[in-house]
Amino acid sequence: MTDKGTLFFKNKPVIKSAFTIVGPKESQSELGKFFDICLKDDRYGESSYEKAECKMLTMSMKRLIERQKLKDSDVDAIISGDLLNQIISASFSARDFETPFLGVYNACASICEALTLGATLIDGNYAKNTVCSAVSHFATAERQYRYPLELGAIRPAQAQWTVTGAGSYLVSEHLSGYPVISSATIGRVIDFGITDVNNMGAAMAPAACSTITRHLRATNTTTSDYDLIVTGDLGALGSRLLKELAKKQGLDLEPNHVDCGELIYNIDEDEFQGGSGAGCSSVVFASYLYPMLKSKKIKKLLLVATGALLSTLSSQQGESIPGVAHAITVECSND
Amino acid sequence: MTGKNNANFNKEYVELVSKLTPKTNEPKTLFHAFWVGGFICMIGQFIKIVLSSAFGLYGDNLAGATSMVLIFLSALLTGLGVYDRIGKYAGGGSIVPITGFANSVVSPAMEFKSEGFVYGLSAKMFTVAGPIIVFGVIGSVATGLIYYVLGLLGVIA
Incomplete structure (x- = not known):
């Protein structure tokens, strides 16, 4: 590490694949056609939004691993994060994998934190494949940070809208042709x-x-x-x-x-x-x-x-x- | 270290932010608030007239029954997912009337149903309306005391 905080990856870790799941609102956007799975129901068939968020993350990682014809055991680490208290979506989704897990929290910067850590593990030859992911859900974020969904309150003009979506990446050892x-x-x-x-x-x-x-x-x-x-x-x-x-x-x-x-x-x-x-x-x-x-x-x-x-x-x-x-x-x- | 007026406070940046942040279009939002708020009151007046002419209610009974109908309608509209849309348009216009109070009780109750009936729905029901109840009670006690004292002094009958 030179110039405190900047890491240079000499072994060139690659992003081998990526997988996304988004909610209904995101599906209707200009980018809608690029997402892998577009949900019609933002509860994803679950009884609560928190469970839906967790399922989105789990499914995005599962499908990512399957797409590369890998097994859980081929992945050396899952590094993921979300916005909920105690990052429950990330931790709970890791229950479904036989893979070591690192939970990260840096709010909306979590995905870059996860990718940095994933790339570091690969670069140091500590891992061959890592799954890095982050998830958020409009309904769970609203409830944790703001008001109930049905409350008739006005959103100020400087407000933003929390994305309902999960994105997972497979970061692997160097292979030519990959970013x-x-x-x-x-x-x-x-x-x-x-x-x-x-x-x-x-x-x-x-x-x-x-x-x-x-x-x-x-x-x-x-x-x-x-x-x-x-x-x-x-x-x-x-x-x-x-x-x-x-x-x-x-x-x-x-x-x-x-x-x-x-x-x-x-x-x-x-x-x-x-x-x-x-x-x-x-x-x-x-x-x-x-x-x-x-x-x-x-x-x-x-x-x-x-x-x-x-x-x-x-x-x-x-x-x-x-x-x-x-x-x-x-x-x-x-x- | 933290918060307002401390070491990290970058005055120049905070001023830039407030300059660039979009402002609320007040004439427009006030217009929305007043016509919707007024319209809700008109509905209340209509309910009052119907109750008094059809059921012969009057005085406190009439006021109570009118409020109950308005509260019911607001709770129903909240449950149907309509009231928050009215709120987005009207702002204070749909918060200030009693219907806004009903919405502030029903919406957290719906939201926290997933954490169970006792610790979820019932416990969280007043998270938004709690302060209104507290200040309502304090206000009414204070008003009562003033009224009582003024009565003792013979200022009011």
Whole structure:
């Protein structure tokens, strides 16, 4: 590890496959046709939304492993995270696998944390295959962080909409032809004093800016070296703030920045600034961007998943919202 | 370290955020709130007239029965998944009338049904409405005391 927090993976771990399951609202979006499974029922036939979220994660991992004609025992570790208290979706879904499990929590940045850890295990020759995944569900997140679904409350215009979706990735030893995770930067926790719990994008933008700047410096690259710089779930407002912040650092993100939260929804109801949640960057990258890397339409991208590290208790106690962002460079392999 | 007005507080950034954050279009939301709120009151008035002319109710009985019908309708609409849609449009207009109170009790009850009847539904039923009840009771006690004292002083009859 050089330049504190940036990891260079010399053995070129690859993302061998990805699998996504999303809810009904996500299926109707522009990206709808790219997802592997689109649920018609956001309860997924379960008695509660929490169980549905867990099942989404379980099924996405099961189908991912099956698609590669692997068995549970071929996978060395499952690394997954979600937004619920005690990350129950991640832990409970691991019950169904005969695979060692690491649960991670970095709010909506969990997927990049999982992919970084997965790639590290592969790179260090500690594992041959790891499954990295993240899930979120609109109904469970609303209930944990906000109000009951049927309460007639107004969502403010800076609010975002938690994505119902699970995305799983198989990170494996180097194989030619697959997108390589070449480096990763572990984010610092940054807090500029935003206290509005509805304004997650604003809370996370400084962390995204910090991580992008650090990653570019450590890897000795500039924004134009990447076909795309993809942030997780800053939303429209957060993306704008990120660009403003980056400009002050002398970075121009305007030409090649996209945000998964902005991509995922057609803004026609109360999504306002776009999607959010651990599932947001996870499903958008897995279904839409990863295949483009695989088919070499995109050569190199920087995925920066962003997380707002608040809890309902912390915000009620008047704490501001710390943000974190982890970045990974994914590029087409040269051989 | 944390929270407002502390070491990490980046004034420049927070000001930028408040400048870029979209503002509520107040004339529009106020219009929505007032016409829906007024319309709910009109329905209440209509129920009152029907109850008084059809069942001969009057005074406290009439007021109580009218509230009960409104509460029932609101609970029904909440259960059918309609009231939250009205709320999204009307905001305060559908929160302030008694129907909003009913919605704030019924919606958590529905939400927490999955945690069981006692620890889920019954315990969580008042998570939203709890403060309203607390301040309602405190307010009524205070009003009663003032009324009593003013009566002793002979200010009011």
